[in-house]
Amino acid sequence: MGAKITDVAALAGVSIATVSHVINGSRPVRKETADRVQRAIRELNYTPNSSARSLKTGNKRMIGFLVPDISNLFFATMIDSIEREIAKKGYHLMVVNTCESGEKEQSVLQSLCTGIVDGVIIASSVGDSQELSDYLPKNFPVVFVDRRLKNNCADLVETVSYRAIYESVEYLLQKGHEKIGCIFGLPHLSTTQNRYDAYFRAVSDHGLSPDKALVRNLSIENSNPVPLCEELIENGCTALFFGNSRTCMQSLCVLNHYPDRYEVVTFLDSPEYRELFRGMHVIEQPTGTMGAMAGEQILKRIAHPDAPTREILLYSVFHEN
Amino acid sequence: MGAKITDVAALAGVSIATVSHVINGSRPVRKETADRVQRAIRELNYTPNSSARSLKTGNKRMIGFLVPDISNLFFATMIDSIEREIAKKGYHLMVVNTCESGEKEQSVLQSLCTGIVDGVIIASSVGDSQELSDYLPKNFPVVFVDRRLKNNCADLVETVSYRAIYESVEYLLQKGHEKIGCIFGLPHLSTTQNRYDAYFRAVSDHGLSPDKALVRNLSIENSNPVPLCEELIENGCTALFFGNSRTCMQSLCVLNHYPDRYEVVTFLDSPEYRELFRGMHVIEQPTGTMGAMAGEQILKRIAHPDAPTREILLYSVFHEN
DNA sequence: TTGTATGCGTTATCAA
DNA sequence: TTGATAACGCATACAA
Numbered sequence: 195m196g197a198k199i200t201d202v203a204a205l206a207g208v209s210i211a212t213v214s215h216v217i218n219g220s221r222p223v224r225k226e227t228a229d230r231v232q233r234a235i236r237e238l239n240y241t242p243n244s245s246a247r248s249l250k251t252g253n254k255r256m257i258g259f260l261v262p263d264i265s266n267l268f269f270a271t272m273i274d275s276i277e278r279e280i281a282k283k284g285y286h287l288m289v290v291n292t293c294e295s296g297e298k299e300q301s302v303l304q305s306l307c308t309g310i311v312d313g314v315i316i317a318s319s320v321g322d323s324q325e326l327s328d329y330l331p332k333n334f335p336v337v338f339v340d341r342r343l344k345n346n347c348a349d350l351v352e353t354v355s356y357r358a359i360y361e362s363v364e365y366l367l368q369k370g371h372e373k374i375g376c377i378f379g380l381p382h383l384s385t386t387q388n389r390y391d392a393y394f395r396a397v398s399d400h401g402l403s404p405d406k407a408l409v410r411n412l413s414i415e416n417s418n419p420v421p422l423c424e425e426l427i428e429n430g431c432t433a434l435f436f437g438n439s440r441t442c443m444q445s446l447c448v449l450n451h452y453p454d455r456y457e458v459v460t461f462l463d464s465p466e467y468r469e470l471f472r473g474m475h476v477i478e479q480p481t482g483t484m485g486a487m488a489g490e491q492i493l494k495r496i497a498h499p500d501a502p503t504r505e506i507l508l509y510s511v512f513h514e515n
Numbered sequence: 516m517g518a519k520i521t522d523v524a525a526l527a528g529v530s531i532a533t534v535s536h537v538i539n540g541s542r543p544v545r546k547e548t549a550d551r552v553q554r555a556i557r558e559l560n561y562t563p564n565s566s567a568r569s570l571k572t573g574n575k576r577m578i579g580f581l582v583p584d585i586s587n588l589f590f591a592t593m594i595d596s597i598e599r600e601i602a603k604k605g606y607h608l609m610v611v612n613t614c615e616s617g618e619k620e621q622s623v624l625q626s627l628c629t630g631i632v633d634g635v636i637i638a639s640s641v642g643d644s645q646e647l648s649d650y651l652p653k654n655f656p657v658v659f660v661d662r663r664l665k666n667n668c669a670d671l672v673e674t675v676s677y678r679a680i681y682e683s684v685e686y687l688l689q690k691g692h693e694k695i696g697c698i699f700g701l702p703h704l705s706t707t708q709n710r711y712d713a714y715f716r717a718v719s720d721h722g723l724s725p726d727k728a729l730v731r732n733l734s735i736e737n738s739n740p741v742p743l744c745e746e747l748i749e750n751g752c753t754a755l756f757f758g759n760s761r762t763c764m765q766s767l768c769v770l771n772h773y774p775d776r777y778e779v780v781t782f783l784d785s786p787e788y789r790e791l792f793r794g795m796h797v798i799e800q801p802t803g804t805m806g807a808m809a810g811e812q813i814l815k816r817i818a819h820p821d822a823p824t825r826e827i828l829l830y831s832v833f834h835e836n
Numbered sequence: 837t838t839g840t841a842t843g844c845g846t847t848a849t850c851a852a
Numbered sequence: 853t854t855g856a857t858a859a860c861g862c863a864t865a866c867a868a
Contacts, residue, residue: 195573196629196652198860198861198862199861199862199863200861208838208839209838209839209840210839210840210861210862210863211838211839211840211841211863211864212837212838212839214862214863214864215838215863215864218863220863220864221837221838221864222837223837223838224837224838227837227838241629241630242630242861242862243570243630243860243861243862244630244631245566245567245569245570245575245630245860245861245862246566246570246844246860246861246862246863247861247862247863248566248569248844248862249564249566249567249570249843249844249845249846249860249861249862250843250844250861250862250863250864251844251862251863252516252844254566256631264585264591264594264595264610265586265587265588265591265592265785265787266586267586270585270586270612271586273585273612274585274612274614277611277612286609286626286627286631287611288607288609288610289585289609289610290598290608291591291594291595291598293595305607306607308517308562309562309563309564309565309566310565310577310607331517418790418791420790420791443764443765444764444791446767446768446771447767447768447770447771447791448771449768450767450768450769450771450772451771466586469739469741470739470741470765470768519844519845519846520845520846521845529854529855530854530855530856531845531846531847531855531856532847532848532854532855532856532857533853533854533855535846535847535848536847536848536854539847541847541848542848542853542854543853544853544854545853545854548853548854563845563846564844564845564846565846566844566845566846567844567845567846567847567860568845568846568847569846569860570844570845570846570847570860570861570862571845571846571847571848571859571860572846572847572860573860
C-alpha cells in the first residue's frame with residue numbers, strides 16, 4: 195500500500211482536512227500552504243485511495259459501456275470518443291461486450307449497476323426498454339446510444355439517417371438503376387428498421403414496387419454477408435446498398451469479382467474505413483460525435499438525476515463519389 | 516442507496532458479523548441461521564457495497580486489459596475469453612484501448628494501477644519492459660500477453676508460431692512457388708519479428724535468398740495493406756503470406772481481382788474469420804486459449820504475488836486447404 | 837485560513 | 853455458534 199493522506203499531512207505539516215481540500219479544491223487554502231501540500235504529494239507519490247473516496251462520496255468515477263459487438267469498428271470508434279470525453283472529467287470507461295445477446299446485457303447490467311459504475315451507456319440488443327427495467331436500479335443514470343428501444347424513457351443519443359438514405363437511393367434511381375440490392379443489419383434493431391423504411395420509401399416514391407428479392411438481412415446465426423451478396427447479384431442487381439461498413443467490407447471479395455459492374459452505396463461508420471471504399475458512395479455517420487455526446491450526457495445525468503430526459507439527434511450525410 | 520448489511524442483520528435478527536460470514540463463507544454458521552440471512556438478503560435485494568469491501572480488503576475485483584487495437588477481431592476474441600475466465604472468480608474486466616501508442620499505454624497504466632484495478636493484462640505496444648516500469652507500482656500484478664517485451668521479467672502468455680509458419684512456407688515452396696510475398700504487422704513487435712524470422716529461415720533453408728521486394732510491413736502511419744499487396748503482385752509473387760487475419764481480409768479486394776492466380780496462407784486469429792478465408796491455407800492461433808490463460812494467470816499472480824514468474828507458451832498450427 | 841472529529845459500509849479480531 | 857467493535861482512507865460538518 196502506498197502513502198495515505200495522513201502521511202502527506204504529516205510531511206507538509208498540516209491537517210488532513212487541508213490536504214483533502216487542496217486536492218479537491220473544495221475550500222480556499224493559502225497559496226503557500228497549498229504549495230507545501232503539493233510538494234509533499236509529489237514527494238510521496240501519493241494518489242488518493244479511490245475505494246475510500248467512493249465509500250465516502252458514493253461515486254466511483256466509472257462509467258460502464260455495454261457494446262453489442264466490440265469487434266465492430268463502428269463501436270470501437272465510439273468507445274474511443276466516449277473515453278476521451280469522460281476522461282476530461284476524470285472518469286474511466288468500463289467496456290463490456292454483450293455479444294448481441296439480450297440476456298448477457300441483462301446480467302451485465304445487474305452486476306455493474308450495483309456498485310461498480312456510476313452510470314451506463316448502452317447500445318442495446320434488446321427490443322423494448324421494459325426488458326431491462328428489472329436489472330436497473332430505480333433512477334439509475336442511463337444513456338442509450340445508437341439504437342432506440344421501444345418505450346424508451348431515458349436519455350438517448352441517436353443518428354437519424356433517413357434523409358441521407360433517401361437521397362442516396364434517389365441518386366441511384368436517377369442514374370437509371372432499377373434493381374438496387376440491399377443488405378441490412380439485424381432486423382430487430384431500430385437502426386435497421388429505419389434504414390429499411392427510408393429505402394422503401396425512396397423506391398416507392400419513384401414508382402417502383404419494392405421487391406423482396408432485392409433485400410437481405412444479417413442475422414445472429416448468419417452474420418456472413420458473402421452469400422447474401424451473391425444472391426443479390428444473381429437476382430440481377432446493378433446497384434448495391436450496404437447498411438453498415440463491416441458488411442460492405444466483408445462483401446468486397448464478391449464485389450471485386452465484377453469490378454465496375456456495380457454502383458455501391460455504403461454506410462461509413464468510421465472514418466478509418468474510407469480508404470477501403472474508394473470509388474463508392476458513402477453515407478457518413480457522425481460516430482465519434484455520437485460517442486462524445488453520450489459521454490457528455492451520462493455525466494450530466496449523474497450530476498442532475500432529476501433533470502428532464504433528453505433525446506439528442508445527429509444526422510448522417512450522403513456523399514456521392 | 517440500497518439496503519446495507521445492518522438492514523439485513525436487523526431483518527434476520529443476527530449481528531452484522533454473521534451476515535458478513537454467511538456472504539463470504541468465512542466461518543461456520545448454523546444452517547438455520549444462514550438460511551434466515553439468505554432470505555433477508557433476497558428480500559431486501561441486498562448487494563454488498565463494493566467500495567466499502569475494497570477499502571477493507573484492499574482488493575477491487577477488477578482486472579485491467581490494455582489492448583493496442585480494440586477493433587481488431589484478434590483482440591476482441593481475447594477480450595471475450597479473458598472476461599469469461601475471470602468472471603468465474605467474480606472479477607470484472609476493464610478494457611482500455613491504447614491505440615498502439617506507448618505513451619497512451621504509460622498514462623493508462625499510471626491511472627489504472629493506483630487504485631482502479633488489482634492487476635493488469637497487457638498486449639503491449641512498447642518495445643522494452645523498462646519503458647513501463649516507471650508507471651507500474653513495485654510488485655504490481657502484471658501479465659503480458661501475445662507480445663513479448665525485451666527484458667521481460669513478468670508473467671507472459673505467448674503463442675509460438677515458428678513451426679507452423681515454417682511448415683506453411685515449406686509447403687508453398689514444395690508446390691513450386693519461388694516468389695512468396697509477405698505482409699507482416701508492425702515491425703517493432705515481437706510477433707512480427709518472430710513471423711519474419713520463421714519465413715526467412717524457411718526460404719533460406721530451401722536455397723533461396725530472401726528478397727526485399729517480396730516483404731512488406733504495416734506501419735502506424737499506414738495500416739492499409741491494399742497498396743502493399745498490389746506491389747507484391749506487380750513484383751511477380753505467385754503466393755502470398757499474411758501475418759494476420761485483418762491484413763488478409765483487407766486485401767481480399769486485391770486478391771479477388773485475380774481469383775485463383777494466387778495461393779494464400781494467412782494467420783487465422785479468430786475462428787470468426789474462417790468463412791471469409793475459404794480456399795486459403797491458414798495458420799490457426801489459439802487466441803481464445805491465450806486469453807483464458809492470461810486471465811487465469813493474473814488471478815494466480817494476485818493471489819500469490821511472490822510466486823516465481825511464469826512463461827506460458829502455446830502453439831499455432833498450420834492447416835492446408 | 838486551518839484543524840478536529842465523525843461516519844461512509846464493510847471485514848475481521850477478540851470475546852463470549 | 854455468535855456478537856461487539858475496531859479499523860480501512862477519505863470527505864466534510866463543525867469549531868476555532
